[in-house]
Amino acid sequence: MNRIITLTLPGELVFARFASETAAKAALMLINSCNADANDWKFTHAFELAVSEAFTNTVAYAQKLSSPQPVTIDFIFESQRLTVTIRDTNAPFSIETPAPEIDNYPERGFGLLLIRNVMDTVTCVRENGTNIISMSKQL
Amino acid sequence: MTISETTKGRVTIVSVIGTLEASTTKELLKSPAIIDPTQTVVVDLEKLNFLDSSGLGALIGTLRKKREAGAETLISCMNDRIRRVFEITNAQRIFHVFDDTSAAVDYATQLTSRP
Numbered sequence: 001m002n003r004i005i006t007l008t009l010p011g012e013l014v015f016a017r018f019a020s021e022t023a024a025k026a027a028l029m030l031i032n033s034c035n036a037d038a039n040d041w042k043f044t045h046a047f048e049l050a051v052s053e054a055f056t057n058t059v060a061y062a063q064k065l066s067s068p069q070p071v072t073i074d075f076i077f078e079s080q081r082l083t084v085t086i087r088d089t090n091a092p093f094s095i096e097t098p099a100p101e102i103d104n105y106p107e108r109g110f111g112l113l114l115i116r117n118v119m120d121t122v123t124c125v126r127e128n129g130t131n132i133i134s135m136s137k138q139l
Numbered sequence: 140m141t142i143s144e145t146t147k148g149r150v151t152i153v154s155v156i157g158t159l160e161a162s163t164t165k166e167l168l169k170s171p172a173i174i175d176p177t178q179t180v181v182v183d184l185e186k187l188n189f190l191d192s193s194g195l196g197a198l199i200g201t202l203r204k205k206r207e208a209g210a211e212t213l214i215s216c217m218n219d220r221i222r223r224v225f226e227i228t229n230a231q232r233i234f235h236v237f238d239d240t241s242a243a244v245d246y247a248t249q250l251t252s253r254p
Contacts, residue, residue: 013162020160020189045220052191056161102229105203110192110228117227 003077009055011068011088016055019073023051023084026075030082036139043139046118047084050135053111054086058131083136089129142170147244149251150179156186159194167194173201176208179251181243185216190224202234211235211250215243 007022009015027047031040051073058071069089076083099113100106116122119135126132140157151172159167172178182198184190202212213235217225225231237243 016161017158020191041219042223045223048189049191049224052160052189056191056193102233105199105233107196107200107203108192110195114192114224114227118223 005075005077007073007075008070009073011059011071011090013056013059015071016052016059019055019071020048020052022073023075024048026077026084027082030077030080030139033077034080034139040139042118043137046137047082047135050115050119051084051086053115054084054133054135057111058086058088058090058133080139081136082139083134085132085134087130087132090131140166142166144170144172148248150181150244150247152181152183152240152244154183154186158189159187159197160189160191161193164193164197167197168201176204177210179205179210179212179247181213181215181237181240181247183215183240184218184221185240187218187221190221192224192228195224195228195230199230199233211247213237213243213247215240 005026007019009019024044024047027044031037031043055071059068072087074085076085097109097112100109115135119137121136122134124131124133140155140159140163143154145152145154153170153172155167157163167173172180198212198214205212215237216239217236225236235243235246237246
């Protein structure tokens, strides 16, 4: 049976670090529960980075609203896999954004490129007014 | 996040300690050596624990503004976690990256000595 931890945070940028540190701890928990290599920094860093990017992106869209809504994060533990879903009811957004060209000195737009590179699978859907981004990685 | 500046001749070393992400980039951008577009800087990342795309964007913006003004932004002492972000985004292609801060300062000094 999957184990799930649910975290609900205000839709404010200041909570991005809390979300990403929690994601790193969740990844480390999976490593420990599987007796895997606890020094696999890439696994914990992948979740820390992906959740930081996704939460920041979500909150950036939320700031377009007069009253940003909370953001709910589920950490879903399977035998050797961790999946993180981030849900909010703020403005819809797309993950189909092309990667920026580095030679143009872009200051924005790298978030999804980073998420896609460090995660195994990434999906983003909008259901009944809720944005759901799901990011998953196998140990 | 903590920022400290140390001047070595014409070059300023900007040491970034802690995390550089969306909620902390403003601190970096308030640093005097970063604000001054004509000041060449070596950004020492030895004690930077975490970098995301917002932090990287702040570094790229700094690089662009300084290059437009004839100065440079060099990067030193990235750990594996920071290097991973640079590699995925290809950012290492536009920055001068050094493993050692003193080597970065030496190179920056040569750049600032050119007529």
